[in-house]
Amino acid sequence: MERAALLFWLWMLAYAVTALWALSQAAVASSFGVRPTLVKLGAGPRLITLSLGGIQWAVHPLIPLVSAVRFDGPPDDASTEAPVENRLHRLHVVLHMATILLPWALLVGVAMACLGAGEGVRQFFTGFTVPFQYSRLPGRIDGFVALLRDGELLRAWGLVSAKVAAINLLPMPILAGGSLLALPWRHQRSRLPVWAAGLNFVTLLVLLPWVGYSLYLFGAAIFR
Template identity: 55%
Template sequence: MDRLVPFLWLWLLFFAVNVLWALAQAAVASTLGARPVLVDLGIGPVLLTGRLGGIVWAFRPFAIASAVGFTEEPADAPKVNRLQQLSLPMHGAVILLPWVTQVAIAMVCLGATEGLHQFVHGFTLPFELSALPGRIERLVALLRNGELLRVWGLLSAKLAAINLLPMPILAGGQFLLLPWRERYPLWAGLLNLLSVLVALPWAVYVAYLVVTTIF
């Protein structure tokens, strides 16, 4: 049972990061005139769903990601993506500002200097494979010692940095592709596929390290 506790805390902290990101994006978009139609908290099968404030909220079991949807499908009209009705700068703000919120959370949890430091060094995290086992061990040790605020800050900083990398499946790539937002070119689709092929093995390796470190 003791070995399951770190998994529970990791799930809760990942869920907290994803919920706050989703709420931040929904708030920023609504403020700028593009109210979301759907907020998915987590991924996987829908466990609970409901409508609040004109938005469909869905709770899913796996807390590794969330999504905010802006595409409405009228019965008698073509699909409309509300984000594409915004100007490019406003659309860019909807993409980037939620991750700025995560950096701010990291600065609150870790202190301003260390929060920024962890965020900046998070950009190199996916490329330093040899350092990952030691970093996972230290993260698990913090969980076992009950330093949840610190872990929350670290996750917020690192996930913000990773999501701002220039890959089409991530926020950084989406921001760079804004000039082609109405119709992505073929090369963008190929880059997206390549990004998935690169990111998936890395994510599996990280999950493997977490499981083996805890057990």
Template identity: 30%
Template sequence: MALAWLWLMATVISLVSGVVMALVCWGVGASLSEIRFHVGPPLLSFRIRGVKWSLGFLNFGASVTFEALGIRRDGTDDNSFLRLPLFLRLIVHTSTVAGMLLLAVACLSPARGLAAFTSGFEQVVNVLLAQQRVVSFFALLRTEGFLPALGVLSAKLAALNLLPLPPLTGYMMLREFWRGLFTSRTGNEGVPAWGMVLVLLLLLGWGHGLYAGLLHPNSREAGLSTMLREARQLIGTAAEP
């Protein structure tokens, strides 16, 4: 049952962040050919006004494909995103994180949402406490309900996406800024393998914490009061009465 709640939360976060990203792209003049709310193969796809929208089983992220505008003189692909000014390209990159933050604020309140976001940078990289925080998250879900837990998860994922690791948003923004100022773009650059390895290790740490937390969702080793206090700390200091 806990996995079903997590899947539902991930789906909502992907939908919100993907729609926000699409709206921002259209707002700055970048045309899209596809909007994906999943990773892996699609289960359902449809077209609205010439844009393909697809959903899948692994709804753990949203991405877009920009409409191709032909081939440039150097033989690389061209699209409307590459023709945007640097500051608009940076806005497009941050749009998914902005969508997650908006969802967190809507579910928690501005103060609690931002507190959950700022406290998330340390929490998402500290995989040694992953099991403890997974148990605390389930305690938060049981005591506070679906919406606060959704807001907390959305805020933590926003913090995760701003880490300077490929292929996360933080790295993509830094790369876009650096190459926009100091170097010329050389087409569709790949993602460094070292970044994928680091992100994979991070996800494996949280995967182990999730597995252990699901095995012992009602662990009383630290005491119920400590577990509930940790659950409130997942939101941030602004959640304290």
């Protein structure tokens, strides 16, 4: 597979995983009676923006690694000058938790469909250790790029889905796992416990070098 094709499929897989998560979270929240204010698919320059069903939809395809769903907005029956609120706070805490967890459960389901049930679950659970195993990262990325070169796109999609779901459920403030930890203080965001700030620092300390190293390894594997 040519380098341009490899880059395209890497982009496509990353975009498919993050967009599927964003769309599923919007669907889960809406089914509980809370519609998001914004569903942003990707990052970078905006390609398309439209308003549909009371939700603003924005497509930013250049950077596929980040999608977002926002629930910040005034109450439906309030004036535009009303204080901004997180609409998820209207839900019972169990439903709020489900809104966070179910989209990632869907990605695990995708992994099971692509890899087989047992292998999909195994890849999910081993995904929790991926950001902490630097020594194994070169071999993992070389193996993943080899899958793309061999055209095993379904298996690659399953692996990405499993690992992304696991990493995002780590108990770090900027990830879904951190959102779960913060649920007891969801109505007091300005009064989070002291440990949350420390954990946020540790998150950045762990994830930023790991992301940079991963991008470097992907580049080396593709352009060598």
